[in-house]
Amino acid sequence: MAVAPPQEPKRSRRGETSRAAILNAALELFQEHGYEATTMRAIAERAGASLGSSYHYFPSKEHLVLEFYRHTHVLHVAAISPLLAREKDLAARLRGTVRAVVITCEPFHAVAGSIFSTVVDPSSPVNPFGAASKPLRDEVIELYAGVVQGSDARIPADIAEQLPLMLWLYQMAILYFWVWDGSPGRLRTLEVIDETTDLIVRLIGLANLPVLRGSRRRVLNLIKSIVERPSAA
Amino acid sequence: MAVAPPQEPKRSRRGETSRAAILNAALELFQEHGYEATTMRAIAERAGASLGSSYHYFPSKEHLVLEFYRHTHVLHVAAISPLLAREKDLAARLRGTVRAVVITCEPFHAVAGSIFSTVVDPSSPVNPFGAASKPLRDEVIELYAGVVQGSDARIPADIAEQLPLMLWLYQMAILYFWVWDGSPGRLRTLEVIDETTDLIVRLIGLANLPVLRGSRRRVLNLIKSIVERPSAA
């Protein structure tokens, strides 16, 4: 199969600005008022478009959330890039990366609950386990693969294989905690991140103990079987 | 403060049948068509009530889901009662209990996704971590306390203190997996339950190893601090 040419997609650039305007208006309004309080009509109005036009570019309001999520991911990647370039210690890399997630999202904390609610919903088309979010999900998992591989830690191959996916799940758990965190400046979440990232690295080290070999193999096989045999038909 | 008398609540029994009819209609329709496909108007109609009446008894559609959840809990308790009465092995008790959860919920699997979506939503008033669901949550945690205490396993006190809560969380994770499980008869979920419950019991046993003492204490302290210092102000 020949590689496609740089493909200036022929049917582009006409509605490109409309799409961008709508998306931009949505991101702004989500940050200002949260997900539920933002109406599709308000998005269309701020974008200078019509209600129907918004639906022409985005199948549903939830798809706009997916774009919001992607937006924060870009910010996150930019935020941790210097750290990943210089730091070699796995615990420090992991701590910095996960800290950066919540710090990046901090401006949106007030509205994050309403945004994440849509994302966790199993019946939502933009659910993180669903097909629509696979590209972004893979990017995040890849990011954690980089966090691990760029460190000087020696991770056994069987663990290294599943670790990025597990760290992605871990990040989601932290975010779920963060959404609930009412402490000032979300310091509580940062404390929990510090403690859990350190524990994770420590437990990976302990996994080499002979007494733990059996359980380790079982756990990893279980994870592997779940990932490889996706239950969603 | 004097204990209240058996308290035939004086303002009762008038709307009692209305309330019951509405709840009943809701449970039926949720099972038949799922959460989203069931309209409040349809519930009112089947109950022989008016739309406004439904809102008189239940503040929102989501509160009806909480009742649905309570309903399945009652079925679950009834289902595992014989097992808990005779079985003493912890792994067997745990496996049977969690298996019973998904078996009890199996008739609703097709609609469970739409129902659980509401429940996981952090901004929902009936979120399992929220205040509205505390009574039911405490019941389930208590149930798992019974699963552990009724066994012949010797659980160290520090672990036993946090274990029921952890098992409640574990059950929620299993339910989330089950919602996504597309395998025939949800056999996949049962396999995962068998493997994970066995692993849990095994890991509890391993937690006594001297090398794991430090991490064990840290993990338990972390859990404790999270539970005792609820982040939701």
Next chain:
DNA sequence: GCTTCAAATTGAACATGTTCAATTTTACGC
């Protein structure tokens, strides 16, 4: 320049969760 067709745009219409002011019913003191 004209034709043509797909993309883009529009806003009315619809479905549904929720609110609320008004009305009816019920229980209770007299």
Next chain:
DNA sequence: GCGTAAAATTGAACATGTTCAATTTGAAGC
């Protein structure tokens, strides 16, 4: 029995996500 206040009931009205048929726009082919 009567009056009254609280509870229960009602359905119209509202807000908002979504759909859709109709219209407008813009570029490519001639």
